[in-house]
Amino acid sequence: MPMTESKRDTEAAAVAKTGRAPSYYERHIFFCLNERKGGEECCAQHAALEGFERCKTQVKAAGLSGPGKVRVNKAGCLDRCAAGPVAVVYPDAVWYSYVNNDDIDEIVESHLKNGRVVERLLVPGDLGR
Numbered sequence: 001m002p003m004t005e006s007k008r009d010t011e012a013a014a015v016a017k018t019g020r021a022p023s024y025y026e027r028h029i030f031f032c033l034n035e036r037k038g039g040e041e042c043c044a045q046h047a048a049l050e051g052f053e054r055c056k057t058q059v060k061a062a063g064l065s066g067p068g069k070v071r072v073n074k075a076g077c078l079d080r081c082a083a084g085p086v087a088v089v090y091p092d093a094v095w096y097s098y099v100n101n102d103d104i105d106e107i108v109e110s111h112l113k114n115g116r117v118v119e120r121l122l123v124p125g126d127l128g129r
């Protein structure tokens, strides 16, 4: 359904006032699921798909999914492969590296549900590709 002019005006007024649009989701988490051929290092080699699926399941089970709440999305390479598997939460711009379901569950419960960053899982700021 196309956006009406008045809704567009409301959106534009919010951007003019705050410098950013109202967020459709409170938080958005992107999981790198990139897979490289030939055995080259990538997040897919480190159970990224399992982490993504666990997060989706846990977010839904906690009643956190949907507009105004949380969205869990797949992503291609996020160019922080050396920390893989990685996920990033926006608008907070917090990067995580995870190993198992316990890590994912803690990200969901602490960060996505309660807004508290899980410091033990943070990707060091200088770790890139």
Ligand code: FES
Residues within 6 Å of the ligand: 032, 033, 034, 035, 041, 042, 043, 044, 076, 077, 078, 079, 080, 081, 082, 084, 085, 086
């Ligand atoms: S392959 Fe996952 S960040 Fe590059």
